[in-house]
Structures are given as structure tokens and as C-alpha cells.
Amino acid sequence: MSNIYITTPIYYVNDIPHVGHAYTSIACDALSRFFRLKGQKVFFLTGTDEHGLKIQQVTKDKNIETQDFVDQMSTNFQNLTKTLNLTNDDFIRTTSERHVRSVRDFWSRLQNNNQIYLDKYSGWYSVRDEAFYSENEIIDGKAPSGSKVEWVEESSYFFKLSEWGDKLLDFYKENPEFVKPNSRFNEVVSFVEQGLKDLSISRTSFDWGIKVPGDEKHIIYVWIDALTNYLTALDYPDIKAEKYLNYWPANYHIVGKDILRFHAIYWPALLMAANLPLPNQIIAHGWWTVEKEKMSKSMGNVIDPNEMILKYGLDQFRFFLLREVPFGNDGDFSISSLISRVNSDLANSFGNLVNRVFSMTNKNLDGLVPDAEITDKEQILIEMCDEKISDYMVFFKNVEISKALESVSDMVSNTNKYIDDMKPWSLAKEGKLDDLKIVLKASLEMVRIISILFYPVMPNSSKKILNALNISLDSDKSSFTGENQIAPLVVNQKIGELNLLFPKIDKIEG
Ligand code: MSP
Numbered sequence: 001m002s003n004i005y006i007t008t009p010i011y012y013v014n015d016i017p018h019v020g021h022a023y024t025s026i027a028c029d030a031l032s033r034f035f036r037l038k039g040q041k042v043f044f045l046t047g048t049d050e051h052g053l054k055i056q057q058v059t060k061d062k063n064i065e066t067q068d069f070v071d072q073m074s075t076n077f078q079n080l081t082k083t084l085n086l087t088n089d090d091f092i093r094t095t096s097e098r099h100v101r102s103v104r105d106f107w108s109r110l111q112n113n114n115q116i117y118l119d120k121y122s123g124w125y126s127v128r129d130e131a132f133y134s135e136n137e138i139i140d141g142k143a144p145s146g147s148k149v150e151w152v153e154e155s156s157y158f159f160k161l162s163e164w165g166d167k168l169l170d171f172y173k174e175n176p177e178f179v180k181p182n183s184r185f186n187e188v189v190s191f192v193e194q195g196l197k198d199l200s201i202s203r204t205s206f207d208w209g210i211k212v213p214g215d216e217k218h219i220i221y222v223w224i225d226a227l228t229n230y231l232t233a234l235d236y237p238d239i240k241a242e243k244y245l246n247y248w249p250a251n252y253h254i255v256g257k258d259i260l261r262f263h264a265i266y267w268p269a270l271l272m273a274a275n276l277p278l279p280n281q282i283i284a285h286g287w288w289t290v291e292k293e294k295m296s297k298s299m300g301n302v303i304d305p306n307e308m309i310l311k312y313g314l315d316q317f318r319f320f321l322l323r324e325v326p327f328g329n330d331g332d333f334s335i336s337s338l339i340s341r342v343n344s345d346l347a348n349s350f351g352n353l354v355n356r357v358f359s360m361t362n363k364n365l366d367g368l369v370p371d372a373e374i375t376d377k378e379q380i381l382i383e384m385c386d387e388k389i390s391d392y393m394v395f396f397k398n399v400e401i402s403k404a405l406e407s408v409s410d411m412v413s414n415t416n417k418y419i420d421d422m423k424p425w426s427l428a429k430e431g432k433l434d435d436l437k438i439v440l441k442a443s444l445e446m447v448r449i450i451s452i453l454f455y456p457v458m459p460n461s462s463k464k465i466l467n468a469l470n471i472s473l474d475s476d477k478s479s480f481t482g483e484n485q486i487a488p489l490v491v492n493q494k495i496g497e498l499n500l501l502f503p504k505i506d507k508i509e510g
Pocket of ligand 1 (some may be wrong): 008010011012013019021023042049072205226227228229254256258259286287288289295338346
């Protein structure tokens with residue numbers, strides 16, 4: 001089975017982590033856990049982007065040592081990986097020695113392939129976006145992103161991006177799944193169709209960055225520095241290294257829509273120019289607003305993931321972010337929608353299902369997994385469930401996580417409905433023990449499968465349920481159903497007790 005390499009963007013350390021950063025990281029974590037569950041080897045990378053004029057300006061304003069500042073700010077993101085319960089295999093920092101070596105080597109490769117030349121740059125630069133803009137992109141004196149731009153004139157190295165337009169278009173044609181969602185891919189293609197200009201890839205007006213090999217006045221453009229992180233973590237420039245051989249090219253670069261151009265145009269062009277294989281897929285997600293406003297420090301509406309997790313619970317927060325908005329779309333963060341989502345999907349549906357199945361089994365069957373043969377009614381439930389599992393697998397692979405979660409929620413509703421129809425409480429009262437056993441056996445089985453399917457998004461809660469069912473996910477089984485299924489239930493084994501997993505949240509609290 002093929003190995004999977006998944007990356008988040010590396011986060012700029014000029015900011016403290018907010019819900020937008022948490023979102024990408026949680027999505028990548030869920031995807032990583034999904035593939036591991038399927039028995040595939042995964043390398044999941046995240047980290048921090050610490051160079052560039054933007055960072056240098058912040059520390060100059062604050063009159064502090066830049067290295068001290070980035071160390072401190074990177075720690076916030078490292079701590080967040082723990083708070084979010086991420087299973088990242090590495091955390092890359094662009095100020096680390098291994099990365100500096102890797103970027104300089106990448107540069108030399110481009111230079112050796114005659115892809116770089118020295119000239120003069122004059123044009124518009126946005127410090128906030130760390131991006132160059134052409135005259136026709138400037139709207140009312142601002143970048144298309146709304147950021148301030150400044151006129152820059154300096155000696156600069158250029159990458160011969162203009163030579164790669166046709167090859168990029170051929171590549172896009174041959175790889176129609178390269179960028180998701182499709183609408184964003186169309187934007188990328190039409191941008192390239194309009195013709196690409198060579199890209200300025202060094203600056204001389206500041207020094208917080210990686211120096212150009214052989215011309216140390218020049219600092220390598222922060223985006224070349226940043227993109228190369230994906231190679232560094234696999235021990236590039238050693239392209240015979242085990243990690244590199246096992247995991248390059250990346251399967252999924254997950255990024256926000258604002259940085260798609262860098263990943264879907266510059267990055268593949270740079271890799272082609274360096275004679276290295278291109279990533280399989282770039283997935284662009286949308287942006288979160290807060291109560292319909294853009295999140296910003298000046299508005300004072302920045303959502304701190306730590307605060308949300310303390311208040312509403314980690315799995316609840318992870319579930320809300322991934323379930324609420326179809327991946328790729330913009331979304332609006334509001335406490336009231338978080339509360340509604342958690343109360344309806346988790347407290348009232350999934351939590352209720354788990355609670356009632358556990359309490360009826362404990363009360364009526366001494367907590368033993370019943371030995372019972374299912375009937376046609378249960379067969380219908382199981383077939384529906386198999387269909388939903390197939391959907392789930394496809395959705396997850398396509399990083400349509402909200403749809404994958406919807407499929408699981410459908411299974412929850414169907415199982416709750418099955419229980420309502422079968423009325424096991426009446427069967428218990430009437431002493432119909434054999435019938436009761438069938439219903440609880442099927443229900444426990446559904447709880448088992450649903451918990452496994454929810455595991456990538458809600459690992460803590462799922463593990464609690466599966467532990468109570470005596471099921472360990474650390475098995476070498478790799479299918480969700482059938483012969484080779486992950487950890488089946490064992491008949492006559494005693495299940496544990498479970499505390500309330502998803503307490504209903506009081507609306508007033510929000
Ligand atoms: N350092 C670059 C990425 C280099 S990758 C080789 C960068 N960093 S960033 O910190 O500004 O943004 C990191 C990610 O966070 C981006 O994917 C961006 O889209 C995402 N988000 C930042 N704010 C966001 C929201 N409000 N909502 C959703 N995601 C957002 O760009």
C-alpha cells in the first residue's frame with residue numbers, strides 16, 4: 001500500500017495561532033489518522049515560516065532580537081500541535097540549520113540548471129503577502145488581497161518562470177485532479193494562460209533570511225525558502241535518504257485559498273526546473289470569517305483555539321470545524337453555530353446513541369456483548385451502513401471531510417431510528433431476552449463502526465468508546481468491515497462504563 005505524505009502550510013510567526021491555522025492543522029491531522037487507520041504509512045508535516053521582511057519589521061518595531069522573537073512565536077505553534085492533539089511526525093522551522101542547507105542546495109540546483117539570472121527588479125511588493133504584483137493586478141493602489149504595496153527597485157535574482165507556462169499547462173491537462181476544488185483549479189489555469197513573467201527571487205533591502213550561495217548580499221525570496229520546507233523534512237538534499245524515497249512526492253499539500261498561487265504555480269514550476277517530481281495534489285480550503293467579519297487583531301475578533309477548546313472541548317471543536325463547512329468553501333465562525341452543531345450532532349445524536357446502547361447492555365445483559373444471530377431488519381441496517389462506509393472512504397480520500405462526517409451522522413440517525421423502532425426497553429420489560437440480545441448486538445456493532453469512523457476527527461472520544469468496548473485501534477487490520485476488519489467485537493466480553501461524552505451545551509454560556 002502506498003505511503004502518504006501530508007503537509008500543512010508553515011505558519012508565519014508574526015501572528016499568534018488562531019482558528020484559521022487550527023483549521024488546516026486539524027484537517028491534515030484527520031486525513032493522516034484516516035490513512036493510518038487504513039493501514040498506510042503516513043508522514044504528516046507542519047511547522048513555522050520564520051524569515052522575511054514581515055518578521056524583521058515586527059522585531060524592529062518592538063526592538064527585540066529577531067531570533068529570540070521567532071523562537072518564542074514558534075513555540076506557540078508547537079504548543080498548539082499538542083493542544084489540538086495532532087499526530088504530526090515532524091515540526092519544521094525555517095531557521096533551522098537543516099532547512100538553511102536544504103534551501104541553499106535547492107537554489108544551487110536551479111542555478112546549475114540555468115534557471116536563475118541576475119537583473120534589476122522594479123515593481124510592487126506587498127510585505128504582508130510577501131508577494132510581488134504586476135501593474136495590472138494593483139487595484140486602487142493595493143494588492144488584490146487588499147494589502148498595502150510598496151514600489152521596490154533593487155538588484156535581484158530572477159527565476160525563469162516564463163519558460164514554464166506551457167509545461168505547467170500540459171501538466172495541468174494531464175493531471176486534472178491536481179488542484180481541488182475544481183473552481184480554484186480553473187482560476188490557476190487561467191492565470192497561467194495569461195502568460196507568466198519571470199519571478200524576482202532575491203532581495204537586498206533586508207537580511208533576515210537565507211543568503212544566496214555565492215552572493216551573500218542577496219536574501220533568498222521567502223516563498224522559495226518556505227516551499228522548500230516540504231523537501232527539507234524528508235532529508236533533502238539527500239535524495240537517496242529513506243524518508244525522501246518513501247514520501248516524495250507529497251500526496252496532499254493542504255493550503256488556504258490565499259496561498260494557492262504559490263503552491264499550484266510557482267512550486268511545480270520550481271520543482272520542474274530543479275528536476276524533481278511534482279506533488280500529487282494541492283487542496284485549497286476557504287477562509288473563516290467571524291460573525292461575518294474578517295478576523296483581525298484590530299477588530300478584536302480573533303478566535304483563540306485554546307479558549308474554544310477549554311470552553312467547549314477539543315473533539316467538539318475539531319468536529320465543528322470539519323463538519324460545519326464543506327472543505328473548499330468559506331465559513332463563518334460563530335459560537336451559536338458551534339453550540340447548535342455540537343448539541344444536535346453530538347449530544348443529541350451520537351452521544352445519545354452511545355449512552356443508551358451502553359446503559360441498556362449494562363442494565364439488562366450484565367454488560368456482556370450478546371451472542372445473537374441477526375435478522376433481516378439488522379441486515380438492512382448493515383447494508384445501509386456498508387454503503388455509507390464506501391461513501392466515507394471516497395469523501396475522505398478527496399478531502400471532503402464534512403461529507404465524510406455527514407455519512408457517519410447518517411449512520412447514527414439510522415441506528416437511532418432502528419432502536420426507536422425495535423423498542424429494546426419494551427423487549428426488556430416483556431422479558432423477550434433473545435430479541436433484546438439481537439437489537440443490542442446490532443446496536444453495539446454500529447457503535448463500534450461509527451466510533452472507528454469518527455476516530456480521525458474525534459480521536460479522544462472515539463478511543464474512550466472503543467476502550468470501553470475492549471477494542472484497540474493499534475492492530476494491523478486495515479478494513480472497516482469484512483474479513484479483515486479492524487478489531488471486531490468479542491461475544492460475551494464485558495463492556496465498560498462510559499461517562500457522558502458530549503454534554504449538552506447551555507446556549508446562555510455562549
Ligand atoms: N507562511 C505562509 C505559508 C508558507 S507554506 C510553504 C503563510 N502563512 S500564514 O500563517 O499566513 O497562513 C497559513 C495558513 O493559514 C494559510 O493556509 C492561510 O490560508 C491560513 N489562514 C490564515 N487565516 C485564515 C482564516 N481566517 N481562515 C482559514 N484559514 C486561514 O501563508
